Amino acid sequence: MLNLQIEKRLQGAGGEMKLHVDLAIEEGSFVAVAGESGSGKTTLLRILAGLEKAEGRIVISGETWMDSGYSMPVQRRKIGFVFQDYALFENMTVEENLLFVEEDRVLSSKLLEMTELVSLKGRMPGTLSGGQKQRVALCRAMMKKPTLLLMDEPLSALDPVMRQKLQQEITALHRTFGTTTLMVSHDPSEIYRLADRVLVLDRGEVVADGSPKEVLLKTQGSQKFSFEGELLDITKVDVIYVAVISIGQQLVEVVVSSQEAKHLTIGQKVMVSTKAFAPMIV
Structure with a gap:
């Protein structure tokens, strides 16, 4: 179980606001985080990763990551983080990017095979397409078999066909490794395909929490x-x-x-x- 009680003062587009999140998330679940720009979505992920400070408590699988003045160092948190801009090491090959995280050639080969990157493992990131780079970034995030996978709009820069392909690969990785996943997304179809739970943030507050159908379907009364x-x-x-x-x-x-x-x-x-x-x- 992932238990979060987080509070942090933020400066949003509409002035000062407070990020306030009090949640329990089942292990192995896939949670999408949606909401307008500036609502606190990325900040929530960064706090979970230990990249930003906040008040409150984070406990994952019985292990305390944050509590009253204590914050576990980033490198000790069992997380994988997939950024929108890939953040690959440009001077390393695809395979070297993975092995830099963890010297596990068996796992790196498995991940490259699952994402159809085996033939590209000797290539440099600068020679890859956007979709290929994002697959490498996803593989690299899984190299430590993270307890928690965080993704900040990982597919937003890709074309619809590539997005759908990577959505399938994300689903496959999520199920294979049983990782608890939190993904920021603005795309309703992406959320519906991937997530089993949706959180909607508005000015730092969770204003909706439920299944994709409960949160995303916009029908009222007799509307079809x-x-x-x-x-x-x-x-x-x-x-x-x-x-x-x-x-x-x-x-x-x-x-x-x-x-x-x-x-x-x-x-x-x-x-x-x-x-x-x-x-x-x-």
């Missing part, structure tokens, strides 16, 4: 579909108004009334929902 998007444009066509809305990677047009158009502003977040809908999946 509901999507959040950004209003890009409103144009008048004859007697109606047409709103152009960005939803994920798609642009959609929605007919709105003149009364609705008066209350809409370009750039604002909107919800698009429907009650009567017979969808086709092709």
Whole structure:
């Protein structure tokens, strides 16, 4: 069990706020941490890693990592940390990046095989694609067989096809090693595929905590579909108004009334929902 009672004063976009987290997380679970930028997500991961100080208590599998003035050194914490920018050693080969963490060639070979990197083990990071670099970073994080794997938006810079492939590899590694995983992500589909629990932070407070379905599905009452998007444009066509809305990677047009158009502003977040809908999946 991972028990967290954390408090820390932060300076967010809206001024000073307090990160306040009081949670118990089952060992071997995959927890996604979501929320607006500046809500405290990355700070939470850095506190768990020992990279930032905070008040409170962290106990993992009966081992105290932080408590009333005591903070276990980073190097003694059994963690793996995957950053968004890879953070690889550019002067080392793929294999050397892994072996620098732990001189275990059996484990490094297993990880390289699981992530289809065996043929690239002698290459330097500068010759790899973004997806390949992120796979190396993931393997390197697993070299100590960490009790806790922390990932800070590890796939956000990758294209959709590569993201989906790496999501499968993350799932495979998570299940194989039974690691407790916390991942910061803004991508609902990624969270749904990977996580069994979702925490949503807002100005340092946990405002939602549940399964991906409970937290992410945006339907209310008799709504069948509901999507959040950004209003890009409103144009008048004859007697109606047409709103152009960005939803994920798609642009959609929605007919709105003149009364609705008066209350809409370009750039604002909107919800698009429907009650009567017979969808086709092709």
